[in-house]
Amino acid sequence: MNWISNIIRPKIRSFVHQQKEVPDNLWQKCPGCEGMLFHRDLENSLNVCYHCGHHLKIDIFKRLELLFDEGRYEKIALPDVPHDPLKFKDRKKYADRLKETQSRTGRDEAIIVAKGTIEGAPVVIAGFDFSFMGGSMGTAVGEGLVRAAETAVREHAALLVIPASGGARMQEGMLSLIQMPRSIIAVDMVKEAGLPYLVLLTDPTTGGVSASFAMVGDIHISEPGAMIGFAGKRVIEETIREKLPEGFQTAEYLLEHGMIDMVVERKDLKATIGRILDLLMNVRKENGNGGGGRKNRNGNGKKSGPSKVYRSAPIDYASAARTAGTVASLEDKKKERTRKTAVVAEQAENTARPRKSAAGG
């Protein structure tokens, strides 16, 4: 069974998406400071407001390009599942709603699974697409997470899940609720294999999604201002009949209350995640010899790689570790693993990565 459906060429892909997504209005208002943002500048700043630093939503494919080395990755095909198990109908049929969303977005479901490397470390990413029915989790999304976990285990890769979801897909009724345990079973497989399971909680991560796989990561990272919580604000307000505290359910609030490990700006995510993976995956096997020999891990050293742009984390432990010695055997294994990905990717002859200036950050 060939579960690698296709290889995405970032340059071409983002071109396609740009065409689709160029807004009629080239300017938009920042939800944070109400400042006007020009679409091209906003894109250059990774959808982070260049006036106030507010992190706007960013398309999941752009996110994958930002995180994976050289913006390259292999998309993993997801299994077909029953689409409308309840024959659900509200004011509109769920089946129609689903079809409309699919044709509008050109995507099958609210989850994308892809594999590649981050700062050389093999990673499977399962990313939610908020534009697809609010990133809600139904059978297809749950199955995507299971597939992502299985792939990570098979490839000895870390699993990074990036939720952006209002919660359960209520049009699938109980079949959406059971995705909570199903997703936890999935990430449990990764943990049992001794592999890192990281969660990057993005805006928003709420309801059944926050109360399942998103809260059982080895490490929880979030972006500034992201909304994270179990119950909706309105429900809470109606229950307690009082105003909610300032900054309630933001990433910073969760950080203060011990629920996440760190809040990281978008431009620093790759370096931070790369460093964490390096520490987690090397220490365990190499007896503290760290990221020795990481020098060559990005395939060929000739490209400076996206690392240059993203080496802006406060303290760059990763590059410090890189100056350490090499542990040959493991390094070879890793190279071999990376090569498989690299070979296909190089056929895409994709040296020009998408514009990823960190100007706004």
Next chain:
Amino acid sequence: MSQLEFEKPILELEGKIHELRNVSSNGDVNIAEEIGRMQAKADRLLRQTYGKLTPAQKVLVARHQNRPHFLDYVDRLFTDFTPLAGDRRFAEDHALPGGLARFRGTSCVVLGHEKGADTESRIRHNFGMARPEGYRKAQRLMDMANRFQLPVVALIDTAGAYPGVGAEERGQSEAIAKSIESCLHVGTPFIAVIIGEGGSGGAIAIGVADRIYMLEHSVYSVISPEGCASILWRSATQANEAATALKLTAQDLLRLGIIDGIIDEPLGGAHRNRDETVDRTGAVIEKALGELMPCDSASLRQERRKKFLEMGRAA
């Protein structure tokens, strides 16, 4: 409040029967006959009404205040109940009591949501809506079951996890997620029964079991019909339609492969014959435990995982 609108004709009839019984204490034959006729009519009405309850009506029956609640089941089915309190971190949550007990000779862990029986106890139990402390205590109990190889019985009856500032602050999401994880790690037989209302994440947090049963008129749903209606229909008044669309009845969920069996309620619902309801539930738990007790820890965990992984794949 405890009266169901659609039961009105039955309740009137039952009221009259009750009155007649009071005046016929001297053994009037005519009155006794009349009572018999009326009782037969009431039973017929009950059978008709309860034989075809709509999903929305089932939601009301499932929430009926006179249904047996967690502590009623514990009283009647378990001996030596030894409630254990606290999550060892913050507080004791009375919405989710639990502890050690003996079920027909077998020492076990029993836990569940308690909605309360009167105004005072309902407030004390927070109407069965647990906070993170409750779910962390549940984790504690499941870990204990693991450590001492005790089977777990979970009785589910909640509108949902409590939505409050403190609950969010202390990590309601994390508490529920970890509770689900604890369920999956239990290496002993694990039976869950939805005895009333199975409300979303707060319910499934203690419901990831080897065998999942529902009482005949209980409901289990990802969201309340009212909540669903206000989001998808933009009006809470469409809750009846939402209740139907959500497929939240025991009968629907058995068809969808979410649950393993339905426990028949006595004629007219659990609230008309509480003891009988509890006894029937006890019989089902006993049978399920009997089947699962011989299994070893590894295969129980494995099978539980498989069960959930297979759910919905071929709906």
